[in-house]
Amino acid sequence: MTDLSIKLSAYLDGELEAADVEMIEALLETDPAAQAELDALMAADAVALQQFDALLSDPVPLALAQKIRSSPVGIVAELPAGRPASRPIWGALAAGLALFVFGGMGGFYLKDQISPTGTVVANAGWLSDIADYHAVYAGQQRHLVEVPAAESAHLVKWLGASVGVDFKIPDLTDFDLTFEGGRLLVANGKPVAQLMYRQPDGTVIALCLQSSVNGSTVSAPDFKQQTIKGFDFVSWKTDGASFVVIGPGGKSGLADIAALAAREV
Template identity: 75%
Template sequence: MTDISLKLSAYLDGELDAAEARSVEAMLETDPALQAELDALIAADALANDQFDAQLDQPVPLALAQKIKALPVGSPPSRPASRPVWGALAAGLALFMFGGMGGYVLKDRISPAGLQFAQAGWLNDIADYHAIYASQQRHLVEVGADESDHLKTWLGASVGADFSIPDLTGFGLTFEGGRLLVANGKPVAQLMYRQADGTVIALCLQSIPDGDTSSPPAFRQQTIKGFDFVSWQGGGAAYVVVGPGGHSGLADIAAQAAREV
């Protein structure tokens, strides 16, 4: 895996500072091959996650379950240290997970070169959350819009980034409230808006190190798991507006949100 591939992985995971992220985005705008590599990383991660989730619903093969059940609770001191039973079990499980005994795909998979393959990071997690919560009616949010001051204080402290709640009524969006999520192992503030026809648009933010408050945001559009995303960074946080695939005006909504958040 090349240095730029590793940097793409860090970019997707939100691990780059603002200056490094802008550098990657500039290269993506002028290098179609690099953009194709980024799209392939996102698509491969989504596919692997879907396969991993599907495997969780399948039973453990009987032969493996019997071997695990037959293992002793402890090992006597005289057992040779060079081949502990748990080491053998771990090796067997690794072969099972990677080999042909069911085709399991690990979430943190390894490439043929032995390096970890990049994951789509927090945006992939946001897509999963949006698929669940956008269909909710009564329980769309955890804290309602009538407690906006509390929402800003609570989520701001939890995420580690101050923010304002953008007014998106000009796009026919009513602010419904928000909730706390966890994406890529870090807290995320999610603000939910709804159109008159029931369409839900979410604005999510997560703190990042070394945020740049001086430069205008660089917006990035992509589709993940059937949802459209417009993401950007600024002021010590990473932001994303997410809506259903093909939603018109999502980029304009993101631009307005970036000005007010």
């Protein structure tokens, strides 16, 4: 791994000093090769998270289960002082193993996907993918979106055609949310439009939409609230589309944001 790769990896993990962050962002602005390497690292993170989620649904080998059972309870390896935390996937791995050790291990199967915070996300569908994307992009500054808010007309036309859903960009300024722009995602093998908003304190809230054969026209959407992989979701379906608002866990007012978004989108 090159010095640049190491610094880009640390940049993604939020481990750089402010001066180094400015240097990296200046480089990304002028060096397409560096930006391409950063994009590859982000894509690798997303793939690794998806592969780990799939691994959690596989049977646990009996030999491993027996070894874990025979280990003294409470042994937890701690990182040396000053050593930075590793990739988010390893946090998920630790949480999954902890649940396996202390949760009974009945049948030696992990039948549900487990988030880094211990939240069960079985049958989360496209929302699980959205959580993975949000974990990567919400921490971005210069590269939060693919198409900026200044090109909103193009963004609506492009994303609408790509996703197959006609929509408008909701005005969420009542919640101190500034529209930053959007990007195209893929979840459950289908295109997803992601609209990104940011509050003055840096909190990022996203509105995502995807075509849905189960969507139906209703006067009052049926909102569903859930927590997946440490993020809070408010989702609903209407007019042949699925919608979701996602924000950090414990974010107050997310349901109100979703209600306004549903009226305007």
